[in-house]
Amino acid sequence: MPAPKPGAPVRGSSTGRPVMAALDLFGRRWNLRIVWELREDTLGFRALQQRCDGMSSSVLRQRLTELLDARVVEQQPDTAYRLTELGRGAYQALRPLMRWSGEWAAALADEEDHR
Secondary structure, rough: OOOOOOOOOOOOOOOOOHHHHHHHOOOOOOHHHHHHHHOOOEEEEHHHHHHHOOHHHHHHHHHHHHHHHHOEEEEEOOEEEEEEEEHHHHHHHHHHHHHHHHHHHHHHHHHHHHO
């Protein structure tokens, strides 16, 4: 399946609105994990695969191809991968969700403690 692109129909939307294309891209299993793992480091294929517990090499290749096509990830001359400027922007956009998820987990744990 090709990488979602703004302006073209994507899963869940025939309009191809940019937000729908982004949700399709990052809703694909492992894509957010790859962005997360590349947030601070440039990693080779094997190192990235090790950090993404349980991902097969064929799935990692497919997901990297999607992220490369979407210009979220780039491959270095030494074949390692890193986030592009767009990829770093995606990671920055996810930071509020990370904060919220921590608050959510704490609220649920607090609720469990009071039962």
